[in-house]
Amino acid sequence: MARWQPGTSGRLQAAALELFASRGYEQTTAAEIAQAVGLTERTFFRHFSDKREVLFRGQEQLTDAFLRGITAAPDDAAPMDVVAAGLDSGTAIFPDERRPHSRLRQSVIEQNPALQERERHKMSHLAATIGDALRARGVGEPAATLAAESASTVFGIAFIQWIREGEDRSLTEISRTVLSELRGLAGGNPARHPAQQPA
Incomplete structure (x- = not known):
C-alpha cells in the first residue's frame, strides 16, 4: 500500500486537519487550507468538492x-x-x-x-x-x-x-x-x- 498522504490531496488533507484542530472546523475556509500549502482555492476544489470531504474521503x-x-x-x-x-x-x-x-x-x-x-x-x-x-x-x-x-x-x-x-x-x-x-x-x-x- 502507498504511504499515507501522498501528493497534493494528501498535503491538503494534512493542512486541513491541522487548521481544523487549531482553529475549528467552522472557522476554517477552503481558501485558507489551500494557502497553507501554497496552493489556490481553485486547486483545492479540483481535489475536494467541499472541506467536509477532506475528512470523509x-x-x-x-x-x-x-x-x-x-x-x-x-x-x-x-x-x-x-x-x-x-x-x-x-x-x-x-x-x-x-x-x-x-x-x-x-x-x-x-x-x-x-x-x-x-x-x-x-x-x-x-x-x-x-x-x-x-x-x-x-x-x-x-x-x-x-x-x-x-x-x-x-x-x-x-x-x-x-x-x-x-x-x-x-x-x-x-x-x-x-x-x-x-x-x-x-x-x-x-x-x-x-x-x-x-x-
Whole structure:
C-alpha cells in the first residue's frame, strides 16, 4: 500500500486537519487550507468538492476492502466467519503510520455535531453494504443484518481503541480481540477480566 498522504490531496488533507484542530472546523475556509500549502482555492476544489470531504474521503476504499474480504471467504463459511474476513481486510488498510492522522481527524469530528452525524451515516452505510454482500452469499434474515451491524460495531469500537494515546497494537489485532469478545457474549460466555474472576 502507498504511504499515507501522498501528493497534493494528501498535503491538503494534512493542512486541513491541522487548521481544523487549531482553529475549528467552522472557522476554517477552503481558501485558507489551500494557502497553507501554497496552493489556490481553485486547486483545492479540483481535489475536494467541499472541506467536509477532506475528512470523509476514503469511505469507498474502506467499503471495498471489507467487500474484498467477504468475497474471499469460503462459500461454506458461517456468517460471523465471513464478517471476520471482512474485518481483517478492512482494518488492513490502516497501517500504524496512519494512526496520528486518524487520531487528529477523530478529535475534529468529536467537536462538531454535524460531522459526528456524517460519521454515523458512514458507518450505517458500511453496515448496509456488508448486509447486502452477506445476503448475496445466501445468508438469510435476521442473520445477515445482525452480522453486518456487528461488523460495523466491532470496527468502530476497535478504531477508537486503536487511536488512543499509548496504544501500539495494530487495528487488525484490536479488531480480532473485540470480535472475540462479541462472540463470547453471543455464546453466553463473556470474557472476564482478572478483577472479575470469581473468588
